[in-house]
Amino acid sequence: MRIDRYSWQWFSAIGVLSAVVLFTGMASRVGYANDGQRPNVLFLAVDDLRPEMACYGMLRMITPHLDRLAERGVRFDRAYCNIAVCGASRASLMTGLRPTPTRFMSYLTRADEDAQHVPSLPMIFKRHGYHTQSNGKVYHHRDDDAAAWSEPPWRRATSSIWWALPENRALVEGRQLGPAYEAADVPDEQYPDHQICDKTLADLRRLAGQDKPFFLACGFCRPHLPFVVPQKYWDLYPADRIRLPDNMYFPHDLPEAFQYNWGELRHYHGIPQQGPVSEATARKLIHGYYASVSFVDAQIGRLLDALDELGIAERTIIVLWGDHGWQLGEHGFWCKHTNFEVASRTPLMIVAPGIDGGGVSRRLVEFIDIYPTLCELAGLPLPDHLQGKSLHPLLLGVDAEHKEAVFTRFDRGDAVRTDRYRYKEMRANRGLGDLEGVGLFDLEKDPDENRNVAEDPAYGEVLVKLRAMLDAVRAGYGS
Numbered sequence: 001m002r003i004d005r006y007s008w009q010w011f012s013a014i015g016v017l018s019a020v021v022l023f024t025g026m027a028s029r030v031g032y033a034n035d036g037q038r039p040n041v042l043f044l045a046v047d048d049l050r051p052e053m054a055c056y057g058m059l060r061m062i063t064p065h066l067d068r069l070a071e072r073g074v075r076f077d078r079a080y081c082n083i084a085v086c087g088a089s090r091a092s093l094m095t096g097l098r099p100t101p102t103r104f105m106s107y108l109t110r111a112d113e114d115a116q117h118v119p120s121l122p123m124i125f126k127r128h129g130y131h132t133q134s135n136g137k138v139y140h141h142r143d144d145d146a147a148a149w150s151e152p153p154w155r156r157a158t159s160s161i162w163w164a165l166p167e168n169r170a171l172v173e174g175r176q177l178g179p180a181y182e183a184a185d186v187p188d189e190q191y192p193d194h195q196i197c198d199k200t201l202a203d204l205r206r207l208a209g210q211d212k213p214f215f216l217a218c219g220f221c222r223p224h225l226p227f228v229v230p231q232k233y234w235d236l237y238p239a240d241r242i243r244l245p246d247n248m249y250f251p252h253d254l255p256e257a258f259q260y261n262w263g264e265l266r267h268y269h270g271i272p273q274q275g276p277v278s279e280a281t282a283r284k285l286i287h288g289y290y291a292s293v294s295f296v297d298a299q300i301g302r303l304l305d306a307l308d309e310l311g312i313a314e315r316t317i318i319v320l321w322g323d324h325g326w327q328l329g330e331h332g333f334w335c336k337h338t339n340f341e342v343a344s345r346t347p348l349m350i351v352a353p354g355i356d357g358g359g360v361s362r363r364l365v366e367f368i369d370i371y372p373t374l375c376e377l378a379g380l381p382l383p384d385h386l387q388g389k390s391l392h393p394l395l396l397g398v399d400a401e402h403k404e405a406v407f408t409r410f411d412r413g414d415a416v417r418t419d420r421y422r423y424k425e426m427r428a429n430r431g432l433g434d435l436e437g438v439g440l441f442d443l444e445k446d447p448d449e450n451r452n453v454a455e456d457p458a459y460g461e462v463l464v465k466l467r468a469m470l471d472a473v474r475a476g477y478g479s
């Protein structure tokens with residue numbers, strides 16, 4: 001057959017069209033089970049989790065089940081929350097909108113007040129026929145975004161700021177809380193996170209048999225303060241092996257505007273109101289944090305086992321995220337509420353049908369990217385308000401292009417993080433006013449953020465570029 005130029009163009013067009021159809025068909029199956037049924041979503045939040053488990057290469061925390069989860073999907077090595085405080089971070093993630101100086105500001109944030117004009121992530125799933133459910137700490141407030149859930153969100157009747165031992169409970173008086181940590185020989189069943197896991201296991205068993213797919217959110221309370229977990233999880237870590245960070249000092253040449261008094265920890269019994277904690281207390285806090293993570297890890301193991309036993313693992317997307325990082329003495333700080341790496345970097349893992357296990361992506365990603373990712377994996381249309389970018393290409397190939405920079409803010413501070421640098425500003429009036437100080441860190445030379453180089457002329461061009469990137473995001477604060 002003779003193929004003239006005209007025919008060849010037609011053959012090419014048909015070929016391209018076929019490739020597009022084939023690719024689209026393949027893409028739409030990623031996230032779906034082999035039989036074409038819509039996937040479930042198990043949405044796991046862990047409060048105040050920093051990425052120091054073995055699967056993150058740190059070997060500091062004992063987390064066999066989180067490591068097992070990482071083996072099933074893609075682990076994001078450089079995932080950042082958009083604001084390092086519980087309520088605001090969760091509201092931002094769940095609505096796919098950036099925090100601003102007037103939206104998503106504190107731990108008391110309500111998504112249904114600050115972003116009432118947009119559908120939340122669970123609302124989109126509910127509108128598209130999913131059974132949506134929330135157990136434990138997903139939003140800060142149990143009744144936030146209540147219309148998005150098919151059943152009333154479930155919490156324990158009592159607070160997760162809780163102690164197993166009566167003598168520690170007796171120390172609570174007004175704003176004075178009990179100790180920041182506790183090791184007690186008390187059964188796991190008495191602890192809040194075990195009960196949240198029990199409720200979620202019961203729901204998994206019930207929902208696995210339904211025709212509808214589910215979006216089941218489960219939020220664990222530890223390792224948020226107080227570090228109250230059974231003795232056996234403390235015993236995983238010999239006390240003499242607990243290491244203090246080697247940068248328990250305020251970064252060199254950084255303006256005082258970046259100081260932080262970690263008031264959250266100071267509410268706990270035995271913690272001084274000013275100044276550093278003793279070395280013995282610092283070791284106990286780090287030990288308690290690790291024990292708390294191992295306790296939550298055990299609960300996550302129970303959930304993974306249930307998915308396998310119920311035969312629904314192959315049709316369930318799993319997302320695991322911490323709402324922000326946590327300072328364990330670095331820079332002389334504890335808690336979160338800053339724009340340092342340790343406060344804003346956090347674990348993110350995504351397991352999905354059709355996605356290869358054991359992947360590690362080093363691309364910069366941020367939490368507003370989670371909403372569009374889950375919509376795309378479940379084949380749901382993307383609402384037009386979203387400010388994040390789907391991680392779907394990174395799930396298919398961990399080195400795919402994604403973003404040049406990610407952004408984190410808190411109160412007076414805004415920060416941009418690129419492949420090599422972290423640049424941050426402090427401004428009056430919650431970040432809207434005059435500049436009070438800048439910090440620039442060369443993370444290639446100084447990965448622990450110990451020296452501000454903003455005044456170093458060698459970084460002049462870099463600083464101008466980063467400031468422009470931050471200004472561009474700040475310019476969008478009205479949207």
Ligand SMILES: [Ca+2]
Pocket residue numbers: 047048085086087224323324
């Ligand atoms: Ca938190």
